[in-house]
Amino acid sequence: AQSVTQPDIHITVSEGASLELRCNYSYGATPYLFWYVQSPGQGLQLLLKYFSGDTLVQGIKGFEAEFKRSQSSFNLRKPSVHWSDAAEYFCAVGGGGSYIPTFGRGTSLIVHP
Amino acid sequence: GAGVSQSPSNKVTEKGKDVELRCDPISGHTALYWYRQSLGQGLEFLIYFQGNSAPDKSGLPSDRFSAERTGGSVSTLTIQRTQQEDSAVYLCASSPPPAPSVSEQYFGPGTRLTVT
Numbered sequence: 001a002q003s004v005t006q007p008d009i010h011i012t013v014s015e016g017a018s019l020e021l022r023c024n025y026s027y028g029a030t031p032y033l034f035w036y037v038q039s040p041g042q043g044l045q046l047l048l049k050y051f052s053g054d055t056l057v058q059g060i061k062g063f064e065a066e067f068k069r070s071q072s073s074f075n076l077r078k079p080s081v082h083w084s085d086a087a088e089y090f091c092a093v094g095g096g097g098s099y100i101p102t103f104g105r106g107t108s109l110i111v112h113p
Numbered sequence: 114g115a116g117v118s119q120s121p122s123n124k125v126t127e128k129g130k131d132v133e134l135r136c137d138p139i140s141g142h143t144a145l146y147w148y149r150q151s152l153g154q155g156l157e158f159l160i161y162f163q164g165n166s167a168p169d170k171s172g173l174p175s176d177r178f179s180a181e182r183t184g185g186s187v188s189t190l191t192i193q194r195t196q197q198e199d200s201a202v203y204l205c206a207s208s209p210p211p212a213p214s215v216s217e218q219y220f221g222p223g224t225r226l227t228v229t
Contacts, residue, residue, distance in 0.1 A: 032215055043117070043204055043220030090155065094215030099144060099163060099208075101215050105155035
């Protein structure tokens with residue numbers, strides 16, 4: 001069965017600092033990986049996705065993520081955080097002919113001025 | 114273009130009453146999902162529709178929950194005899210025509226259901 005672990009429930013950073021949100025997955029085949037962001041009172045918005053190819057993927061809003069098969073990880077990074085990045089971030093995994101992704105429990109990002 | 118819309122945005126109901134939640138997916142998207150998000154929790158999958166195929170209902174928590182999708186477009190999630198534990202945000206998402214596997218999802222803003 002596929003699963004996703006986001007080890008950090010909350011992350012607090014200062015505005016302008018770099019950010020890395022962790023995501024570890026369990027999946028038997030080549031995974032399809034996603035990062036979504038949810039602002040308060042909103043639905044989820046896709047930040048980036050990995051299906052195949054280059055393991056470093058670029059997304060919207062200056063985010064990037066790196067797929068590391070050996071570590072079963074897909075960590076999200078941003079070099080300089082803005083106050084507007086404060087939100088909930090979800091990692092998701094799918095693939096192998098399944099159309100139902102599995103989501104992690106999310107990481108809440110708090111940005112201090 | 115228009116995104117996924119959901120109505121109502123908020124719904125307060127008394128325990129034991131039935132509720133209907135509506136989702137309008139993005140035009141041309143053949144896949145539609147319903148999720149439940151409880152406070153501080155991740156997304157709990159409820160049901161998946163793909164075109165005219167039989168839906169995957171494996172995530173529905175009880176027989177009080179049902180959903181239908183008419184004409185391959187609009188979907189309605191119905192909760193009968195609501196309980197307080199049904200209080201949550203119900204999210205709908207749609208995806209483009211099928212890729213080899215799961216594709217990116219486009220989410221609506223959700224319906225916040227409160228059962229008193």
